[in-house]
Amino acid sequence: MQRALRLLEAVADHVDGAPAKQLAREAGLPLPTAYHLLRTLAHEGYLRREQGVFVLGEAAVRLAGTGARHHRRGMITDCLEQWRDAIGVPVYFALYRDGEIELVAVAEGPSSPAVEEWADFRDTGHAHALGQCLLSQLDEESRRDHLSRHPVEPLTPNSVRDRGLLLKRLAATERQRPVVEREEYAIGSVCAALPLRVGSTVATMAISLPVEEEHRLLPAVDQLRRAVGGLPTSLMFSISI
Known part of the structure; x- marks a missing residue:
């Protein structure tokens, strides 16, 4: 959970999104672990992948709004x-x-x-x-x-x-x-x-x-x-x- 939250925080720091390698580095995670968590977060609607970068999804926006x-x-x-x-x-x-x-x-x-x-x-x-x-x-x-x-x-x-x-x-x-x-x-x-x-x-x-x-x-x-x-x-x- 903490690793996923670190990734979400990293994505939130980039208005136009960021690639997986950069997010892994900023979250302090091994790249394979970051890839796995990013795919899971995207599947759950917390992230979206657009043109090779990850941005916040609707579920994360709703969570932030709450x-x-x-x-x-x-x-x-x-x-x-x-x-x-x-x-x-x-x-x-x-x-x-x-x-x-x-x-x-x-x-x-x-x-x-x-x-x-x-x-x-x-x-x-x-x-x-x-x-x-x-x-x-x-x-x-x-x-x-x-x-x-x-x-x-x-x-x-x-x-x-x-x-x-x-x-x-x-x-x-x-x-x-x-x-x-x-x-x-x-x-x-x-x-x-x-x-x-x-x-x-x-x-x-x-x-x-x-x-x-x-x-x-x-x-x-x-x-x-x-x-x-x-x-x-x-x-x-x-x-x-």
């Missing part, structure tokens, strides 16, 4: 944890991708527990601040398409009652203003979500608090807004997660 996504996800989680500690609230990051709500990461702790996902966030975007914030950033056609696949169903006595009311609320949402919901998804919790959009990426950062601490919600989301505004765009939105 590693990069995990790295970016880790960086986002690190940021959320810093904000959780600084503000004293659980912090969420979500985006809208391929027609669905995706909760990417949550930072919580013993003194700042997150809202329990008792109903799938993907199906209940109409009821929680994360979903409402994401939907508010979509165009009318995309909103209607989403709600046709995930119908509005009240989850608590405070939830929006039907699709028409929700669409009116979303259309009236002011740009760049936090979306706030009070016990619409979970009794006992209040939430606020900040809209984030770079290019075609629709995303949101959110916080939650017990309803008895509602007075802390807007000051906390203002702290989050300042923190997010100070981050490099490349960190938050080089997102092919």
Whole structure:
């Protein structure tokens, strides 16, 4: 395995590919061993042989992409944890991708527990601040398409009652203003979500608090807004997660 990885690393160092003899030398392998491993890696789709040189194959590209996504996800989680500690609230990051709500990461702790996902966030975007914030950033056609696949169903006595009311609320949402919901998804919790959009990426950062601490919600989301505004765009939105 280690020898195969050394060969893959050697190939990755050459954008236009490299011949087997050169790869064997750079990986520190006997040429017969290198030939055998190169053929195996090519058969498995990790390499391709083109005009006498080896280049990375689709399987290796997918593997590298997965590693990069995990790295970016880790960086986002690190940021959320810093904000959780600084503000004293659980912090969420979500985006809208391929027609669905995706909760990417949550930072919580013993003194700042997150809202329990008792109903799938993907199906209940109409009821929680994360979903409402994401939907508010979509165009009318995309909103209607989403709600046709995930119908509005009240989850608590405070939830929006039907699709028409929700669409009116979303259309009236002011740009760049936090979306706030009070016990619409979970009794006992209040939430606020900040809209984030770079290019075609629709995303949101959110916080939650017990309803008895509602007075802390807007000051906390203002702290989050300042923190997010100070981050490099490349960190938050080089997102092919």
